[in-house]
Amino acid sequence: MPVTMSQAFIGNFLGNSPKWYKLAILSFLIINPILFFYVSPFVAGWVLVLEFIFTLAMALKCYPLQPGGLLAIEAVAIGMTSASQVLHEIEANLEVLLLLVFMVAGIYFMKQLLLFGFTKIITKIRSKISVSLMFCLASAFLSAFLDALTVIAVIITVAVGFYSIYHKVASGKDFNDPTTIDDDNDEPLNEAELDSFRGFLRNLLMHAGVGTALGGVCTMVGEPQNLIIAAQANWQFAEFALRMSPVSVPVLLAGILTCYLVEKFHIFGYGAQLPDAVHKILCDYAAYEDARRTNKDNMKLIVQAFVGIWLIAGLALHLASVGLIGLSVIILTTAFNGVTDEHALGKAFEEALPFTALLAVFFAVVGVIIDQHLFGPVIQWALSYQGNTQLVIFYIANGLLSMVSDNVFVGTVYINEVKAALLNGQISRDQFDLLAVAINTGTNLPSVATPNGQAAFLFLLTSALAPLIRLSYGRMVWMALPYTIVLSVVGVLAIETGFLEQVTQYFYDTQMIIHHSVKDALPLSSAH
Known part of the structure; x- marks a missing residue:
């Protein structure tokens, strides 16, 4: 027809x-x-x-x-809104776009080192609780300096590789067999063993996903909205980390404790053990790969390790803008690892560019919000409160919206409105700094509740691995629930109790002491 x-x-x-x-x-x-x-x-x-x-x-x-x-x-x-307003928003957030384009692509060329590290964790450490804690901590550390999508992409690659190896060996094939996984034909496999292995991988991936949120909230490069907030507040890398620490440090400790407890007591779908037979297969494969690794391969890992050190030092000392540091990572890793083909370079940008384009669309919607004054009444209502109550309202408002929407969009909208309130004289600079912390933590922490709020979770859910390990939307929400409750509550308590304000005041006083000490030590002409 x-x-x-x-x-x-x-x-x-x-x-x-x-x-x-x-x-x-x-x-x-x-x-x-x-x-x-x-x-x-x-x-x-x-x-x-x-x-x-x-x-x-x-x-x-x-x-x-x-x-x-x-x-x-x-x-x-x-x-x-107008095209000029959209362009203005993009220009104001150019560093964020460069972060996504260059940093994500740069880390793509460091995947060998990251794969090597996560493989060793799984094969060398037998305790499930220890492995879970290390995956969570490693993801948190990496996400503080790298893009969360890249970190979770690496862990997905590790998991897919291990699932494929087990599937091949359990089906009577060799490690190097080119056959792809036929998940609809599992008759030769031990079903109970396969289910346990799937549960084990689900646990590690969820711990890693939460880890990206725990680390991502800490630094200005952890999540794209962090960089937007840092730019509006005029904070550099070290200052951003220090200002977030009254919330981010207690939340990190609470997250690690939650990881331990859910594994210890086998609740919310956690506690699945790696079967001995599967562990032996993975160890044999790791040994097989180590034996095949040449000096050329080892040198690539060494180069990537040195580039990783440069990346952390460059960000911590703010030696250049984040996007330019990402570009330097691309140049260094490709130049010293022999990647010179244009098509090989192009693959590195595939992961970042769709989201970069989506972020440009975000800024168009932000233009509508600004031109039509949409958030004016909401912001005015929130600003009618004083002190810590005001901070809590902003934290909760950002958190709830981030659960169903994208946290980059939410963070961008709220920080722009608060910056406008600062410029209009409605709030002081000190209160703006506190609100910026509340907005950043609000968009990063409660958003682990659903895949909609965390790009890393959404990336995991839409990956080819999710159906293989039976990770559905509902199961992901259920497994994230203990983390959602703990991180959200600890975050709001850190803000509501005044701990944030006390530490911020201490930070400000320390800055003033250093400033005056330096000024007094300079000659009179230099001080002026």
């Missing part, structure tokens, strides 16, 4: 997305101009924001770039 033009249009529109989703997006595109011209620009703006959040929440149905991009293009076309 021939396909009509209307059927062809619907079939092509947004590809394999469900028909109801396609019709919803088309309905949005029709209703927005009507609301804007005939009802109220303010109402139309809020409807657009909710529609955009809907596309983020439905990311498993369709990547948000296309439907969100259509909404953004229409917003500019009908006058909700």
